[in-house]
Amino acid sequence: MARVMVPVVTDQEIARRLTSPEVSNLSVARDLGVSWGRVEEVRRQLELPTYRRGRRVPESTWQEAVQRRVKETSDGHAEWTGNRHPNGTPLLSWRGRTQTAYRVVFRLHHAREPEGNITHVPDCQVEHCVAGGHLEDRRMRDRRRAAGDAR
Structure with a gap:
């Protein structure tokens, strides 16, 4: 039986996809084939605000x-x-x-x-x-x- 190699997704790749607070954790998780929780953890490490569906993140200045x-x-x-x-x-x-x-x-x-x-x-x-x-x-x-x- 042949083994299927699953590509390893790094936190850096997840971080590259989390370009702004307007990108959802779920969309990144689906695109990369990783769990929502892992994407959320990377978002927290980057100190990015939580994604809010349908609401633009207000500007701070x-x-x-x-x-x-x-x-x-x-x-x-x-x-x-x-x-x-x-x-x-x-x-x-x-x-x-x-x-x-x-x-x-x-x-x-x-x-x-x-x-x-x-x-x-x-x-x-x-x-x-x-x-x-x-x-x-x-x-x-x-x-x-x-x-x-x-x-």
Whole structure:
């Protein structure tokens, strides 16, 4: 009688499949042919949050919330994939607070609160771009105009 060799699945292989809290233990166990309990143990060792079916794991910071909703483009711009106001302005709601994505991205990129309205720098002609370096506030506009760039 011939012996069937069963491939050994390492904890590292299980860990590679547990790429995020949005991957279930059961799906990894089925794909690899191991027990659910073994996958759960590896998840615990990695300190990954428990999978919750049908519920997205909430972001823990504004930065995480932005990163989940921004798609970088090959030409240096950033496309917003999240919610929008009816006028097209990108909106971000996080922990019960809603702000324009422009204000949040500006704050993260420039490490300060914006002053006045957020607009795009003159060189960025992409409507609703949310790349941090393409956004400016009143202080930056005033400084640019004082330097002689009237755009």
